Structures are given as C-alpha cells and as structure tokens.
Amino acid sequence: MEGYQKGRRGKTLEAPEVVVVRLPLYLRALSQLAEQGTQLVSSEELGRQLQITPAQIRKDLSSFGRFGKQGRGYDVGHLLGELRQVLGLTQEWSVALVGVGRLGRALLGYPGFRPEGFKIAAAFDVDPRQVGQVVGGIMVQPMHRLEEVLGTEGIRMAIVAVPASQAQQVIDQLAACNVRAIVNYASVAAHVPPHVKLRTIDPVLALQSMTYYLREDARP
Amino acid sequence: MEGYQKGRRGKTLEAPEVVVVRLPLYLRALSQLAEQGTQLVSSEELGRQLQITPAQIRKDLSSFGRFGKQGRGYDVGHLLGELRQVLGLTQEWSVALVGVGRLGRALLGYPGFRPEGFKIAAAFDVDPRQVGQVVGGIMVQPMHRLEEVLGTEGIRMAIVAVPASQAQQVIDQLAACNVRAIVNYASVAAHVPPHVKLRTIDPVLALQSMTYYLREDARP
DNA sequence: GTTTGTGAAGTATTTCACAGCC
DNA sequence: GGCTGTGAAATACTTCACAAAC
Numbered sequence: 001m002e003g004y005q006k007g008r009r010g011k012t013l014e015a016p017e018v019v020v021v022r023l024p025l026y027l028r029a030l031s032q033l034a035e036q037g038t039q040l041v042s043s044e045e046l047g048r049q050l051q052i053t054p055a056q057i058r059k060d061l062s063s064f065g066r067f068g069k070q071g072r073g074y075d076v077g078h079l080l081g082e083l084r085q086v087l088g089l090t091q092e093w094s095v096a097l098v099g100v101g102r103l104g105r106a107l108l109g110y111p112g113f114r115p116e117g118f119k120i121a122a123a124f125d126v127d128p129r130q131v132g133q134v135v136g137g138i139m140v141q142p143m144h145r146l147e148e149v150l151g152t153e154g155i156r157m158a159i160v161a162v163p164a165s166q167a168q169q170v171i172d173q174l175a176a177c178n179v180r181a182i183v184n185y186a187s188v189a190a191h192v193p194p195h196v197k198l199r200t201i202d203p204v205l206a207l208q209s210m211t212y213y214l215r216e217d218a219r220p
Numbered sequence: 221m222e223g224y225q226k227g228r229r230g231k232t233l234e235a236p237e238v239v240v241v242r243l244p245l246y247l248r249a250l251s252q253l254a255e256q257g258t259q260l261v262s263s264e265e266l267g268r269q270l271q272i273t274p275a276q277i278r279k280d281l282s283s284f285g286r287f288g289k290q291g292r293g294y295d296v297g298h299l300l301g302e303l304r305q306v307l308g309l310t311q312e313w314s315v316a317l318v319g320v321g322r323l324g325r326a327l328l329g330y331p332g333f334r335p336e337g338f339k340i341a342a343a344f345d346v347d348p349r350q351v352g353q354v355v356g357g358i359m360v361q362p363m364h365r366l367e368e369v370l371g372t373e374g375i376r377m378a379i380v381a382v383p384a385s386q387a388q389q390v391i392d393q394l395a396a397c398n399v400r401a402i403v404n405y406a407s408v409a410a411h412v413p414p415h416v417k418l419r420t421i422d423p424v425l426a427l428q429s430m431t432y433y434l435r436e437d438a439r440p
Numbered sequence: 441g442t443t444t445g446t447g448a449a450g451t452a453t454t455t456c457a458c459a460g461c462c
Numbered sequence: 463g464g465c466t467g468t469g470a471a472a473t474a475c476t477t478c479a480c481a482a483a484c
Contacts (some may be wrong), residue, residue, distance in 0.1 A: 020433075021425075021429045025409060028407070028430065033378055049409060086432070089431055093427070095427070102325065102330075103323075105326075111428075113424060116424050116428065118424065134430065157427060157430065180434050181433065187248070190271050199430065201421050204332055204333060205248075206403045206421065207315070207333075207377060208244035208307055209241045209243065209244050210419065211309055213401065214376060215307075
C-alpha cells in the first residue's frame with residue numbers, strides 16, 4: 001500500500017483525492033453485491049462490508065450526485081453504473097507494462113485486470129534476451145519502441161516493474177510518451193510532472209510501517 | 221497503493237497512522253543519503269527528495285524526539301538509528317508467505333526484503349503439487365502446518381498472495397496463529413481483529429482511482 | 441547565518457444529527 | 463418506519479512563523 005499524491009485539486013474543482021481513492025472500494029463491494037443478486041443496499045450495510053462509516057459513504061457519494069432513495073438505500077446496479085461513469089470506467093483502458101522479470105510476468109498472468117476493464121496491451125524490457133519473447137500472449141518490445149507503440153495504441157497508463165535503480169528513468173520516458181497514470185512497483189520515491197498521477201506499491205514500506213505496532217508487545 | 225486502517229489509536233497514546241506511514245519513507249531516503257556518504261541533511265533537502273514539506277518532516281520527527289541540531293540539520297546516521305528504533309527495525313523480522321503462485325514466487329525471489337531486515341522464513345500453499353517444492357531456498361509447507369511452523373519460528377508477520385476467494389479464510393487462520401501484521405495482495409476488503417494490522421496492495425484499485433483524472437481529457 | 445522544534449493558525453476530513461422524502 | 467443528503471460541529475492533519483540553539 002502506498003502513497004498517493006496530495007490533493008492538489010486543479011482548476012476544474014475536483015473531488016478530494018481521499019474520496020477518489022475510496023470510490024473503487026465502493027465499486028468492488030457493489031460488484032460483489034450485484035453478483036450475488038442483491039438489488040438494494042444501504043450505506044450502513046456497505047459500510048459494514050468495507051469498514052467505513054455510513055456517513056462517510058453518503059457524503060462521498062453525495063459529492064457526485066444523488067444516487068440513493070430515502071427510506072430504501074441505493075440501487076446496486078444503478079450506483080455501479082454511476083460510479084463507473086464518475087471514475088471513467090465505461091471504456092476499456094490499455095495499459096503498458098515495463099519490466100518483464102518475475103514480477104512483470106506475474107502481472108502479465110494476473111487475471112484480475114481484464115474483468116475490471118484494464119488490458120495490458122504492450123510490454124517492454126531493456127534486456128535483449130526478453131525482447132521478442134511472447135509472454136501471456138504479448139510480445140515483449142525493446143524500450144526504443146516505447147513511444148511508437150504507446151502512440152499507435154493510444155496508451156496512457158502504465159505499470160512499472162523494473163529494478164529501483166532504473167525506475168526513475170523509465171518513469172521519465174513514460175511521462176515523455178504522454179502516459180498520465182503510473183503504478184510503480186519499484187522501491188523509490190519517484191518524481192513525476194504535475195499532470196502525471198503516480199501510485200507506488202511497495203511491500204517493504206508496508207511491512208516497515210506495521211512493525212511500529214509490533215515493537216516489544218506482550219500479547220493479550 | 222492502498223488502504224491502511226484508520227488511526228484508532230489505542231490506549232498507549234500512539235502516533236497517528238499517517239505519521240507512522242511516512243517514517244519508512246524518511247528511512248529510505250536516509251539510507252540512500254548514507255550510502256552516498258552524506259553526513260548531514262536538512263528537513264528541506266529531505267523534503268525535496270520525498271516531495272514532503274520540511275515543516276511536515278520536522279513535526280513528524282519531533283513527535284518521537286529531538287533528533288536534529290539547530291543551524292545544522294539532522295545527522296544522517298543518527299537519525300537512521302533513531303527511526304529504526306522507533307519503527308522496531310532493530311531486529312530482523314521473520315515473515316510467512318501464504319500462496320506460492322506466480323506472485324508468491326516473485327515475492328520469494330525479491331531481493332528487497334533482506335537488506336531491510338525482513339526475511340521470508342516460511343512459505344505455505346494449499347496446492348499439494350506445490351507442497352514439498354523448494355522455492356527460493358524455502359520448502360513449501362502445507363497449510364495444516366501453519367500453526368506449528370509459525371509457533372516454532374516465532375513469526376508474527378505475513379504476506380498473503382492467494383486468490384481473492386481464499387484470502388479471508390487465510391487471513392483468519394493467520395490471525396488465529398498470532399500473526400499481528402499482514403500484507404494482503406488479494407483483491408478483497410478483508411476483515412481482521414482489532415489487534416491485527418492489515419495493508420492491502422491492489423493494483424486494480426490503484427488504476428481505478430487514477431482513471432478518474434484521465435476521463436475525457438484532451439492531451440496538451 | 442542557518443535550521444530545528446513547536447505553539448498557533450489554517451485546511452481538510454470525518455462525524456453528527458436531523459429535515460425531508462420514500 | 464427507514465434511510466438519504468447535507469449543513470454544522472468536531473477532529474485530524476498540515477503549514478506558518480518565529481524563538482531558541484548552534
């Protein structure tokens with residue numbers, strides 16, 4: 001789990017980033033409810049599942065519209081649609097992957113992207129031994145084809161799974177190719193231009209912040 | 221990047237969770253500075269590297285002690301030591317891994333844990349074909365040995381890399397074996413007892429929250 | 441001259457609590 | 463009767479700004 005950038009809301013009055021980060025949680029819970037055939041859900045029930053207060057959920061949703069019905073709750077299917085709209089998830093998004101080592105390959109094989117509307121549409125690596133290989137149905141491209149491929153495929157999101165020492169450079173290249181959103185698995189505090197969104201995923205940071213709570217404690 | 225639990229600070233007045241989550245960032249930046257031989261660093265310089273305001277850094281650090289020297293800044297080596305102390309990183313932590321699929325294997329091969337004091341000391345899987353295999357120097361154990369192994373190894377942290385459908389069950393088992401901190405890679409809003417810390421890492425949530433900023437924008 | 445540590449001020453976020461609607 | 467939507471209140475977090483330390 002890690003850092004998302006602070007809520008520098010641009011000119012076009014945007015929702016606070018904390019709120020935007022919660023919307024996908026609502027989406028996921030609603031999908032589950034829809035699957036099991038539930039039609040209506042209250043903010044209280046949703047809150048129970050997500051461990052978020054009902055007031056929080058109502059307030060978050062109310063900043064995008066009035067999606068509920070008093071006395072009844074929210075229509076699951078309807079709210080799903082509205083949230084997808086808000087989040088821009090009505091289209092399929094093509095994503096580039098840079099780095100096809102063990103982690104990159106795991107990501108290429110991960111079945112969780114497609115059903116959510118994300119498709120890894122291109123993969124890149126510097127290692128000439130990787131280039132040309134077909135992994136998960138995708139041919140690994142050399143880095144110098146980045147701009148060309150991203151351009152023709154219209155790709156604006158990327159996942160970076162390269163060693164920490166290479167990450168900043170790769171991120172710079174992606175930003176130069178008009179990529180606007182990056183999930184970074186490398187263990188670095190990367191810098192991006194202001195119009196690029198970055199989320200860094202780092203299990204070591206997650207572990208390190210949790211040990212704080214485990215210091216020398218007798219257990220109950 | 222994703223959710224950390226809300227700052228329910230327990231009885232023993234703890235630092236706010238937002239602060240605890242930033243400490244590892246400071247640690248990482250300081251390690252780098254130490255490596256390149258830098259002796260002193262100001263909150264301003266540290267802030268530049270991490271994109272955090274100097275005031276924020278000073279305030280965060282001041283809640284644990286007075287580690288700096290006016291007019292000079294912070295001694296890199298000293299601050300490193302203090303932060304390791306605060307975070308409980310003076311010992312090595314053994315971590316259990318549950319799930320040795322593609323992602324689990326990538327984690328077993330990840331060289332980033334050891335230098336930070338985390339050691340994957342045991343691995344488990346339900347799949348009988350995985351059990352008994354040696355991956356990254358560790359023999360995969362069957363799930364029924366969880367309690368025994370965690371007990372004898374004194375393991376209190378775990379990484380969950382199993383399919384979403386299995387995650388809650390696995391997390392319950394871990395909690396029952398006295399695990400107090402879990403990094404969860406499964407795409408679920410898992411529940412844990414209050415004395416267990418959970419960080420969920422989910423690239424889909426990260427992507428979904430970023431598409432919000434990419435909706436229908438013409439590019440520059 | 442520089443840079444910390446920190447109250448006080450300023451924002452941001454969450455929760456309360458209830459009018460209004462179903 | 464139940465549950466949303468929302469101002470107002472309460473908390474939490476961040477930044478300011480400056481006295482004190484070097």
